[in-house]
Amino acid sequence: xxxxxxxxxxxxxxxxxxxxxxxxxxxxxxxxxxxxxxxxxxxxxxxxxxxxxxxxxxxxxxxxxxxxxxxxxxxxxxxxxxxxxxxxxxxxxxxxxxxxxxxxxxxxx
Amino acid sequence: xxxxxxxxxxxxxxxxxxxxxxxxxxxxxxxxxxxxxxxxxxxxxxxxxxxxxxxxxxxxxxxxxxxxxxxxxxxxxxxxxxxxxxxxxxxxxxxxxxxxxxxxxxxxxxxxx
Numbered sequence: 491x492x493x494x495x496x497x498x499x500x501x502x503x504x505x506x507x508x509x510x511x512x513x514x515x516x517x518x519x520x521x522x523x524x525x526x527x528x529x530x531x532x533x534x535x536x537x538x539x540x541x542x543x544x545x546x547x548x549x550x551x552x553x554x555x556x557x558x559x560x561x562x563x564x565x566x567x568x569x570x571x572x573x574x575x576x577x578x579x580x581x582x583x584x585x586x587x588x589x590x591x592x593x594x595x596x597x598x599x
Numbered sequence: 600x601x602x603x604x605x606x607x608x609x610x611x612x613x614x615x616x617x618x619x620x621x622x623x624x625x626x627x628x629x630x631x632x633x634x635x636x637x638x639x640x641x642x643x644x645x646x647x648x649x650x651x652x653x654x655x656x657x658x659x660x661x662x663x664x665x666x667x668x669x670x671x672x673x674x675x676x677x678x679x680x681x682x683x684x685x686x687x688x689x690x691x692x693x694x695x696x697x698x699x700x701x702x703x704x705x706x707x708x709x710x711x712x
Contacts, residue, residue: 494641524699533689533703534642577641581699585630585649586657589641 493517494580496590504598507568511593513561513578523554525563526577528592534577537563568597601625605690605704612680612711620675620707622690628702629695631673632657633665635686636706642689648673680711 496513503509515523523540538545540552540561551564561578578590603624612618622631629650634642644657646665654665662684664676673692677684687708691701 492641498639522699531706533705534701535703536700539699579699584698585632585644585647585655587644587699587701589634589643591639591641 491516492591493588494578494590496576496578496593498591498593500594500596502596502598503568505568505570507597508564508566509568509595510565511563511576511578511595513563513590515559515561515578515580515588517580517582517588518556518559520559520580520582522581523552523561524579524581524587525550525552525561526579526589528575528577530574534589537576565595568595570597570599573597603690603692603702603704605688605707607707608705609708610710612677612709614681614711616680616711617676617678618680618709619677620688620690620709622673622675622692622704623671624673624690624692624702625671626692626694626702627670628692629670630693631667632691632693632701633663633673633675634689634691635659635684636689637686645675645688680709682711685709685711 525537526534528534575592632647633645648667651670690704
């Protein structure tokens with residue numbers, strides 16, 4: 491079983507739609523959590539951190555459920571520019587970050 | 600703003616050949632990392648460094664060596680390349696105060712025939 495599991499998608503949604511991605515992790519001792527975005531053939535870039543209380547950054551909302559070992563990312567009012575692969579990242583300790591394989595999103599006009 | 604620079608961007612090797620990938624960062628970051636990314640696998644940590652002169656093994660270190668002689672540079676070496684090392688390699692760095700905020704280079708596509 492992979493340590494960080496994501497639905498690979500692809501998710502194909504129209505502009506303006508709301509879409510949610512889920513991620514589960516297996517190590518209950520994991521300390522911190524992140525979503526990264528990776529455009530096709532590009533490097534990953536940090537999208538946002540995920541806090542226990544949930545957090546928002548504009549159209550993006552991240553949630554963490556430690557009891558269920560589950561992380562989510564919600565994107566509201568999808569834009570064409572949101573098309574990318576979204577990577578769930580779990581930090582077990584300072585230098586041990588585990589990446590999910592990613593969920594691919596395509597936003598269509 | 601250069602950030603993290605990787606060279607080369609593409610390379611094709613024959614089995615058994617050796618090569619070195621260079622990573623350079625101009626942000627004065629303490630921590631540097633080498634990852635590989637394979638389809639369906641996510642990024643996996645090969646080796647990392649917490650400062651000049653230090654290196655440590657990650658999740659998949661076998662077949663690779665690293666060196667960090669200068670703070671700004673982190674080299675990844677393949678002594679005898681194997682087809683299983685065909686992958687996209689990413690270097691990353693971060694400041695000591697931000698555990699999850701990695702800055703990645705643009706990647707190296709390596710093919711081993």
